[in-house]
Amino acid sequence: MGEKGSEIEILIGGKAGEGINRAGQVIAEILxxxxxxIFMIFDHPSLIKGGHNYSIIRASEHPVGGIKRKPDIVLALDKNTIKLHEAELSPHTVVIFNSDKVKNAEGIGIPAVSIVDSAGGVPIMINSCLIGAFCKTAGLEWSDVEQILLDKFPVRSALNLDIARKGYDISEVKFQLIRAGENRAKLITGSESLGLGLCYGGIEGYIAYPMSPASGILHFLSSKKDEFNLKVFQPEGEIAAILMAEGMACCGCRAAVGTSGGGFCLMNEGISYSGLAEIPIVIINSQRQSPSTGAPTYTAQSDLPYAISAGHGEFPRIVISPGNAEQAFMWSAKAPGLAWKYQVPVIILTDVTLNDSLYSLSPETVINEDYDYGYKEVDEGPYLRYRFTGDGISPLGFFNGNSGPVKINGKTHDESGISTENPRILEKLAEKRIRKASIIKRDMEGEKCVLRSGNSNSGTTVVSWGSNGPLCSELCSRLKIRSVQPIVLHPFPEKQFETAISESSKIIVVEDNSTGQLSELMKSYGFFSDNRILNYSGRQISLETLEKRLMEVI
Amino acid sequence: MSYITDAPNTWCEGCGNFAILHSIRRIIEEYEKNGSKKDEIVLVAGIGCHGKIADYLNINTVYSLHGRAIPFATGIKIANPDLKVICCVGDGDSYAEGLEHLLFAAKRNVDITVIVHDNRVYGLTMGQYTPTSPDSYHGKTNPGDGKEKPFNPLKLLLCSGATFLARGYTGRMDQLQKLIWSGMSHKGFALIEVLQVCASFYDKSSFYDRHIYEYQGDSGDINEAFILAGEWDYNSDSDIPAGIIYEEIRQIFEERFEYETTDLKSRRKAVIEYFGL
Incomplete structure (x- = not known):
């Protein structure tokens, strides 16, 4: 019998349509x-039925940044789950399998189909049966899990509970999982956290066209639109989405859009419009693997230079890349305020790992941050939408009748918003944008743009961004080396970054791309990396693999 | 206060855009006489010769992108359904690059008034063919070795669910002004297809003067509307009806967004409640 005190990893797998994600969530919620x-990834190809879906849940007494891909328990709904993950199994792994579907397997066979049939259930309830079996295997007392399970089965709860109990009774105790403490956290996906953060930051509208992996935000906000008093709409495409959101902004209504690479490409016209017409807008780009349609449900961090330069012409913007639910909430709550204060596009770069994974979030740690930025309001005198000012920021008037005619213009324009191609004014407009950019850069140094964790005295520094940040942070803390995660990537927080990496003898950059995009960006500011650990498999690198690759270069 | 800005007007002499500009100006004057405020109106323009109207009218404007006036207008209506939104668009602008937006606005019945400055040619970019150019028209980009028939925008919009459709002509300004006024009074998606001359590249005034007649019949029957819309195919020399082609009342798009938007504090409170705090 294995002792499992401080942490456990569980893999649950089956075909698409079998409810793997939900079953994984129930296990995560129990733990x-x-x-x-908790940290749970959900690996799913882009299809509706069949294929192979799986979730890996890692639960620990300490904050979790990634998975190990060394499961202690495997729940196999089909034969493929055992076959495809064979290399990840160790001698101590316990496999709980649906013995009605999987033959000749070693472990704990549960005749889940027969149990569900004889109880009068439906096929999806096979999950309940295996979850019941898991609880026994993990060493949980039925009396401890009964109420939790009842809460987690929203429909036909009594029947589900009955089936779970039958699975529990037939299973065997293999671990002794002890209570780690009081439940302090809320389980939340990255997508949900982004949506909640946007609302907390004051957006009134979310306009998006469905596209993995950003759709989770649209689905979540759509389901909560009445609760949060939010205008949520799915238009005819991404071009329309961003321009509708900008139309809302012209009326003083804060709006955000969300998409993935291909949709972000279409939005470029709107980003450039926002750059010239100075419309505040928040854009979430959830990165997917490879160019074009690529691998829609697999992860990458390969749009960094693109996000920094998207949209033709030169104009200021802010690019932020949070790494987990906590950072996602905080920065998506800051984004609307920042966009509004500076009248610029704010791009939030996320990825499949962040959007689709499940995290523990302690709401208390995020809701008391300062999210109020204010903006330059209309003052006395005739209103000029694009008035030239010392800091490049003009008073922001809307179509609300408070300031006389407001003329928004995506062509080069004079202070009132009337088109002009006068060479002096073209220069002044460009200088206005440059002044604004330098004000943003100065002000952003007042934000916590760079996170440092692990052993800050170590000469070895691992730099990572986005969803790799918390992963590297966890590993570096264990290896007693330094971890640095820049969250704001543009304008690049040079001063904070310099401080964070100061006195490093070796800098290793970890990224989910094949060209070292952050490493190249750092180089352009004079920060050179010694090694790059690049992963472009579409799956977040596991703690085990990352450790091995770090050891090769340290 | 003047309704026209002091921006220098750069339209060609004899351009049909003048008739549309002054029709809209007169309508806004009329609006204010009736006790409404011009601040309650927003004009959204696309890109092309027509778009300059945004510079010339001293009212709230969005000088948007080529083909994209409609999504800006839709966003404005989502944010504030009480605003009166006029979209001035071109035929290249909204029948080519921005066609999808136009059809979807008709489908949704967004309460906006779309005025299509249809001169059947790209003017600002020097005379290329547009979706409504006849197959006999050859600009620099479609030399005579191929024929492409125009599409009929009125039929296309009828299929898409437009609830107000009219055709006007810049050579008949009094009727044009009445049609735009009717379109703006219509609760729902209104489109006024305005046949306009391009003085530099496609001056069809004598053809239009001969063929356009004022239609004043029934506009409530969709089958009749299809027949009327199809009377001229934008290619032949048949007579061209101008007037209200079709009108119906249907639920408007904005109604689904009409609830009060709460302030920041109550939205934050809702998030905190979601967290169970």
């Missing part, structure tokens, strides 16, 4: 209730 920190 969260027992006081564990």
């Amino acid at each position: 969260s209730e027992m006081g564990y920190y």
Whole structure:
């Protein structure tokens, strides 16, 4: 019998349409209730039925940044789950399998189909049966899990509970999972956290066209639109989405859009418009693997230079890349205020790992941050939408009748918003944008743009961004080396970054791309990396693999 | 206060855009006489010769992108359904690059008034053919070795669910002004297809003067509307009806967004409640 005190990893797999994600969530919720920190990835190809879906849940007494891909328990709904993950199994892994579907397997066979049939259930309830079996295997008392399970089965709860109990009874105890403490956290996906952050930051509208992996935000906000008093709409495409959001902004209504690479390409016209016409807008670009349609449901960090330069012409913007639910909430709550204060596009770069994964979030740690930025309001005198000012920021008037005619213009324009191609004014407009950019850069140094963790005295520094940040932070803390994660990537927080990496003898950059995009960006500011650990498999690198690759270069 | 800005007007002499500009100016004057305020109106323009109207009218404007006036207008209506939104668009602008937006606005019945400055040619970019150029028209980009028939925008919009459709002509300004006024009074998506001359590249005034007649019949029957819309195919020399082609009342798009938007504090409170705090 294995002792499992401080952490456990569970893999649950089956075909698409079998409810793997939901089943994984239920297991995560049970462990969260027992006081564990959770990180769960959901790996799913872009299809509706069939294929192979799986979730890996890692639960620990300490904050979790990634997965190990060394499961202690495997729940196999089909034969493929055992076959495809064979290399990840160790001698101590316990496999719980649906013995009605999987033959000749070693482990705990549960005749889940027969149990569900004889109880009068439906096929999706096979999950309940295996979850019941898991609880026994993990060493949980039925009396501890009964209420949790009842809460987690929203429909036909009594029947589900009955089936779970039958699975529990037939299973065997293999671990002794102890309560880690009080449940302090809320389990939340990155997508949900982004949506909640946007609302907390004051957006009134979310306009998006469905596109993995950003759709989770649209689905979530759509389901909560009445609760949050939000205008949510799915238009005819991404070009329309961003321009509708900008139309809303012209009326003083804060709006955001969300998409992935291909949709972000279409939005470029709107980004450039926002750059010239100075319309505040928040754009979430959830990165997917490879160019074009690529691998829609697999992860990458390969749009960094693109996000920094998207849209033709030169104009200021802010690019932010949060790494987990906590950072996602905080920065998506800051984004609308920043966009409004400077009248610029703010791009939030996320990825499949962040959007689709499940995290423990302690709401108390994020809701008391300062998210109020204010903006330059209309003052006395005749209103000029694009008045030239010392800091490049003009008073922001809307179509609300408070300031006389407001003329928004995507062509080069004079202060009132009337088109002009006068060479002096073209120069002044460009200088206005440059002044604004330098004000943004100065002000952003007042934000916590760069996170440092692990051993800050170590000469070895691992730099990572986005969803790799928390992963590297966890590993570096264990290896007693330094971890640095810049969250704001443009304008690049040079001063904070310099401080964070100061006195490093070796800088290793970890990224989910094949060209070292952050490493190249750092170089352009004079920060040179010694090694790059690049991963472009579409899956977040596991803690085990990352450790191995770090050891090769340290 | 003047309704026209002091921006120098750069349209060609004899351009049909003048008739549309002054029709809109007169309508806004009329609006204010009736006690409404011009601040309640927003004009959204696309890109092309027509778009300059945004510079010339001293009212709220969005000088948008080529083909994209409609999504800006839709966003404005989502944010504030009480604003009166006029979209001035071109035929290249909204029948080519921005066609999808136009059809979807008709489908949704967004309460906006779209005025199409249809001169059947790209003027500002020097005379290329547009979706409504006849197959006999050859600009620099479609030399005579191929024929492409125009599409009929009125039929296309009828299929898409437009609830107000009219055709006007810049050579008949009094009727044009009445049609735009009717379109703006219509609760729902209104489109006024305005046949306009391009003085530099496609001056069809004598053809239009001969063929356009004022239609004043029934506009409530969609089958009749299809027949009327099809009377002229934008290619032949048949007579061209001008007037209200079709009108119906249907639920408007904005109604689904009409609830009060709460302030920041209550939205934050809702998030905190979601967290169960």
